[in-house]
Amino acid sequence: MGIIKDKVAIIGMGCTKFGELWDKSVDDLITEATFEACEDAGVELKDIEAAWLGTVFSGHTALSLSTPLKLQYIPVTRVENMCATGTEALRGATYAVAAGVCDIALAVGVEKLKDTGWTGVQPSNVVGRTTMGTTGTELELSPPALFAQLAVRYFHQYNLSTEQGKMLLAEIAVKNHHNGSLNPKAHYQNELTIEQVMRAPIIAPPLGVLDCCGVSDGAAAAIVTRADMATKFRDDPIYIKSLAISVGPSRDPISQDYDFSHVEENVRASKMAYAEAGITNPRAELSMAEVHDCFTIHEMSIYEDLGWSKKGRARDDIEAGTFKLKGELPVNTDGGLKCFGHPLGASGLRMQYEVYKQLQENAGPRQVRNPRLGLTHNLGGTVWGGIACISITGNEREKR
Amino acid sequence: MVGITSFEAYIPAYRLSRDEISRAWGTKNLGGERTVVKYDEDSVTMAVAATLGCIKSSRHRADGLFFCSTTSPYREKQAATIIAAAVDLPRQTRTADFTDSLRAATIAVNSAVDAVKSGSAENIIVAASDCRMGAGKSHFEPLFGEGAVALAIGNADVIASIDGYHSVFSELLDMWRADGDSFTRSWEERFIINEGYMHTMQRVISEIMEKHGVSPKDFSKAVFYGPDKRSHTNLARRLGFNLETQVQDPLFDTIGNTGTAALPMMVVAALDEAKPGDLILVANYGDGGDAFILKATEDIGKFRGDQKIKERLEKRIHINYEKYLNWRGLVPLQELSRPESPTPSITCLWRESKSILAFYGKRCKRCGTAQYPPQRVCVKCQTKDDFEDYKFSDKKGNIFTYTLDYLTPSRESPAVIGTVDFEGGGRVMCEVTECEPSEIKIGMPVEMCFRKVGRKGGIHNYFWKARPIS
Numbered sequence: 001m002g003i004i005k006d007k008v009a010i011i012g013m014g015c016t017k018f019g020e021l022w023d024k025s026v027d028d029l030i031t032e033a034t035f036e037a038c039e040d041a042g043v044e045l046k047d048i049e050a051a052w053l054g055t056v057f058s059g060h061t062a063l064s065l066s067t068p069l070k071l072q073y074i075p076v077t078r079v080e081n082m083c084a085t086g087t088e089a090l091r092g093a094t095y096a097v098a099a100g101v102c103d104i105a106l107a108v109g110v111e112k113l114k115d116t117g118w119t120g121v122q123p124s125n126v127v128g129r130t131t132m133g134t135t136g137t138e139l140e141l142s143p144p145a146l147f148a149q150l151a152v153r154y155f156h157q158y159n160l161s162t163e164q165g166k167m168l169l170a171e172i173a174v175k176n177h178h179n180g181s182l183n184p185k186a187h188y189q190n191e192l193t194i195e196q197v198m199r200a201p202i203i204a205p206p207l208g209v210l211d212c213c214g215v216s217d218g219a220a221a222a223i224v225t226r227a228d229m230a231t232k233f234r235d236d237p238i239y240i241k242s243l244a245i246s247v248g249p250s251r252d253p254i255s256q257d258y259d260f261s262h263v264e265e266n267v268r269a270s271k272m273a274y275a276e277a278g279i280t281n282p283r284a285e286l287s288m289a290e291v292h293d294c295f296t297i298h299e300m301s302i303y304e305d306l307g308w309s310k311k312g313r314a315r316d317d318i319e320a321g322t323f324k325l326k327g328e329l330p331v332n333t334d335g336g337l338k339c340f341g342h343p344l345g346a347s348g349l350r351m352q353y354e355v356y357k358q359l360q361e362n363a364g365p366r367q368v369r370n371p372r373l374g375l376t377h378n379l380g381g382t383v384w385g386g387i388a389c390i391s392i393t394g395n396e397r398e399k400r
Numbered sequence: 401m402v403g404i405t406s407f408e409a410y411i412p413a414y415r416l417s418r419d420e421i422s423r424a425w426g427t428k429n430l431g432g433e434r435t436v437v438k439y440d441e442d443s444v445t446m447a448v449a450a451t452l453g454c455i456k457s458s459r460h461r462a463d464g465l466f467f468c469s470t471t472s473p474y475r476e477k478q479a480a481t482i483i484a485a486a487v488d489l490p491r492q493t494r495t496a497d498f499t500d501s502l503r504a505a506t507i508a509v510n511s512a513v514d515a516v517k518s519g520s521a522e523n524i525i526v527a528a529s530d531c532r533m534g535a536g537k538s539h540f541e542p543l544f545g546e547g548a549v550a551l552a553i554g555n556a557d558v559i560a561s562i563d564g565y566h567s568v569f570s571e572l573l574d575m576w577r578a579d580g581d582s583f584t585r586s587w588e589e590r591f592i593i594n595e596g597y598m599h600t601m602q603r604v605i606s607e608i609m610e611k612h613g614v615s616p617k618d619f620s621k622a623v624f625y626g627p628d629k630r631s632h633t634n635l636a637r638r639l640g641f642n643l644e645t646q647v648q649d650p651l652f653d654t655i656g657n658t659g660t661a662a663l664p665m666m667v668v669a670a671l672d673e674a675k676p677g678d679l680i681l682v683a684n685y686g687d688g689g690d691a692f693i694l695k696a697t698e699d700i701g702k703f704r705g706d707q708k709i710k711e712r713l714e715k716r717i718h719i720n721y722e723k724y725l726n727w728r729g730l731v732p733l734q735e736l737s738r739p740e741s742p743t744p745s746i747t748c749l750w751r752e753s754k755s756i757l758a759f760y761g762k763r764c765k766r767c768g769t770a771q772y773p774p775q776r777v778c779v780k781c782q783t784k785d786d787f788e789d790y791k792f793s794d795k796k797g798n799i800f801t802y803t804l805d806y807l808t809p810s811r812e813s814p815a816v817i818g819t820v821d822f823e824g825g826g827r828v829m830c831e832v833t834e835c836e837p838s839e840i841k842i843g844m845p846v847e848m849c850f851r852k853v854g855r856k857g858g859i860h861n862y863f864w865k866a867r868p869i870s
Contacts, residue, residue: 118737120807136744136854137756137863139830142807145817149829153801156842203806204814253829254771255779256821260801 003276006397007098009230009237010222012041015353018218018341019187026058026112027068029219033346034069034108037221041233048223049102050075054089054109055345056082065108075102082380083294084245085109086220086348087389091243093224103226109350110219111343120144120215121344144212144295146382148204151297153260155206158312162206169296170197171318173210173338176293179325180335182365187214187341211296216341220349222356227397236360241373241392242276244269252384261312263298266305266379269388274307277373277392283308283329286392287371288358290351292379293336302377303331306390325366333358333366348389351376359395371395402516403561403694405460405523406552408453408705409668410446411655411712412437413834416724418542424721425537430629432653434545436719437531439727439811440833440851443469444479445862446548446661447529448486448850452793453706454525454550455487459557464494464524466512468504468660470577471531472497473860482862483527485757486850488791494521502575502625502686504528504660505549510690512553513562523554530659533728535583543628544584545656549664559703560671560680560694566608569688572596575627593631597685601625601635604689605681612693616640620678621670623648625663625685654713660686665709667694672708674700715870717834726811736809743857754789759848759864761826762787770825790826792848793864797822799844804837816840820866833865845869 014036016029024032030053038044051074053065062076081088086109093105113121121143155165173192180186192210200208230237246268252258270282279285291306293299300318303309308329309317317323323331334340334354337347355374357363373394380387414436422429437446447467455462465487467480480495494515498504505528512524529548534540553562574592575584586592601624609615616622622641626632629652636647648670650662658665663684670680671694680694725731752773754760761772769780770790777784797820804814816832818840832840833851846866854861 116739118739120738134742134745135748135752135756136741136856136859136861137749139817140741140808141817142805145803145805145808145815148803148805149801149817149819152803152842156801202804204803207803249779251779253819254773254775254827255769256800256825256827257780258827260819 004094004098004243005241005276005278006227006239008094008224008240009227010240010352010356010393011225011230011233011237012037012043012223013221013353013356014040015185015220015350016218017185018214018216018343018350020114021217022114024217026064026110029112029217030065030068030108030110033110033219033221034106037106037223041223043104043223043233045069046072047104048074048106049104050093050096051106051108052076052089052092053078054080054085054107054348055111056080056085058110058112058345081387081389083292083342083344084348084378084380084387084389085345086350087376087378087391088245088348090222090349090352090391091245091389093222094240094243097224097226103229105224106221107224107349108219108221109346109348111345112217113215113343114217142204144204144207147295147297148207150260150301150383151206154297154301157259157261160315166198166206167194168315168318169211169300170194172293172296172299173197175324176332176336176338179333179366180339183334183340186335186339187216188335188339207295207297213294213337214339214341216343218341218343218346218350220346220353222349222352236395238356238359238393238395239397241394242273242390244272244276244390246272246388248385250385258384263301263305263379263383263386263388265386265388266302266377269390270306273375273390273392279373279392282306286329286373286375288330288333288355288368289375289377290334290336290354291331291377293332293338294342294379296338298379298383299331299336306377330368333363333368348376348378351378352391352393355393359393401558401561402513402553402555403558404551404671405554405557405559406454406458406703407668407671408450408457408550409665409709409712410449410453410548411435411709412441412446412546413715413717414438415716415718416721417718420721421542427537430542434542434656435547436724436727437546438833439729440853440865442473442852443471443529443531443548444473444482444860445850445852446531446546447483447527447550450529450548450550451483451487451525451527454552457703457705458523458552460523460554462489462493462523462525462552464512464515464521465489466496466498466508466524466526468498468508468526468528469530470500470502470504470659472499482757485753486862488758494524502659503684503688503690505664506684506690506692509551509553509562510565510567513565516553516555522556523552526551526553528661528664530661532659533583538583540584543652543657545658547655547658547661547665549661549668551664551667557699558697559700560674560696563693563695564608564612565690565692566604566611567688567690568600568604568607570596570600571687593627597627597631598635598638600689601683601685602638604691605639605683608691608693614693616646618679619646619681621648621674621680622646623663623666623670623680623682625683626650627657627685628652669709671696671700672710676700733811736807738809741809741856744859744861746859756863759791759793761790761792763790770822772826772828792822792826792828795822795824795826796845796847796869797866799840799842799846800827801842802832802840818846818866820846831865832867834867839868
């Protein structure tokens, strides 16, 4: 079986400011992210041979991309994998280039959540069945309630009182807001205190409002090309080392085999990704990571799921500051979903944008030291039936 | 011999004290309390609960189900079929709705007796259930209660024979609801009680006693429907029954007037205490009167229902008047700023009716794993289409994890959500009802109950929820 490692490189990226962008449309966001990426890569729209659009709610077909950009009759594909949609778009573009069917491809992720008049994101069916018809008997839960059940069971399993557990989760929110406050493109620009997070109104116990990510508008884009052509465009292309996706069978809400204290898709995707990238000690080899902190408890679970913390011991690393900006493995250096915001279809590519900038040492006050390899992790769906996407990228291409 | 072969009552857990109602309106306190259904209950769900209990205590398969109510969810569509599907009766079951009269339950019992006597049926369950509403400040609001009763009528292992049946009709508009009315209307009280209730009941009761050559002293119990406490007492006194020793408590102080279920509820309370040989006079009212004579058989001592009415009355959760108004949909609520959920697809509901209404999952024949909802490919061993049907509705379970959802659209916030691991395998994530948010915890034992989950596009939608085992 072939692997994607070092076959494709990212040569340009763009990302809009995230936030409640009342004065911008979906088309505005797509246009801004794409043109930033083109300028960054030094290519023009006419150079793009194929394009992928990732969006969950903000468009229907490939026309949602070709229309605002006036793409000239090239192949365009729209993809959707819930919150993992952005990474899915990048995967499509990368695989097309790797297959040799095109040399320059575009991936765009966009979401405009704030035109709906809703607070938060719409509730989802537990079984994740999205047929046209509905029986009206399906349990509909808000996203926080999906992840809260992970927190309740995790705390129980590892003997954390609600207070102790919430304190650990608060550390994650505080860390991500600190990082985001250093990032002018982040939705929120403020720091948080532990007390603020602990005292925030509860919306799905034990999760409070400040355990939840921002509901935002935004778009991000990437331009990829063949690794062997990358340096023609720029001196510092970023090479794709792995692109893993693990899609669960939705076993967990119907089978007693699931412990509700981890996310199996995360574990599986990370194993695939490390194998593809040739990583044996991720905690030591990764320079930084952007992970899917839609809710603080998920970031806590990810530390273990992705093999950085021992099972049940994420606590030790949170308390040691391992994942802080200056820690051993900085996580969510741009603020994460929590602070940078979470326009569903854009998030995977936004994560990639930060890793790209970090690996090029263009991350300003958030810059990590001696970056070599960065990881993005994106989860669509729920903790019990999800789509985990992981990308690992590096700033060096291995000699062949 | 034809008679009652099994019975069960369902009394909702919630209570509204009459004190609380008089607080809200500044009206006279009638004393005692009334039962209230939660917003996820209605006549159908209560009838399902009573019918399931009745089937469980019965030694014979039911071949008929008669539903009696003045508060059937549909104007045009049978409700007995919903109940029959939920309690998993075979397709050959005879179903009928007896509606529109407070006397519906005894009319249905009469029909069931006739059917069994004629040999066209062997064991028919008569399920009476009502949740009528009185308008705010009316005397009906404190008076009415909500509940359901299921009586099985058959010819084998009879615990109380039904001997004799007498019926009269009267055309008098005393209490009614016209199309579109939410609340019961009535004519002037002195007229309707005297010319309606008293007159009709005295007539039907004296005529049945005359017909069977019996007099009040022959009965160990007299079970009379009563529109209210005073009229009930007056009737019994006029007929010469001893209030202390003979007359069955009409349950006004503890339950309220449960409409079509009121008389059956009293019959069940009487049977709870009956001894072999006891003669019980039963009379119902509504658009006329029905009377019959019950005789407890030797088998009454052997009959074991789930719980007696007295025991059922022990679980009481008091709610305030504002909660009652909300539960009954009498106050408009601020809608959440969330997308409207789609109208259910009747096709989807039909296709999945066995799993939705009777709560069937599957068990893999290869690896033995029970799973819900039904799968084509086993969740454990991935074997395709090698399953047997597996019913979850009667399985007990424990809460594995849970949360409270303050954001999901629901009449009450937060929604209590639990992941239930069933004894014997299988896991379901569902709403937990009759559970205070502070009550739920990991390991809490639960059972399943049939509840209303929504109404949209004129479709009443029902599904199963977990409930703490008290």
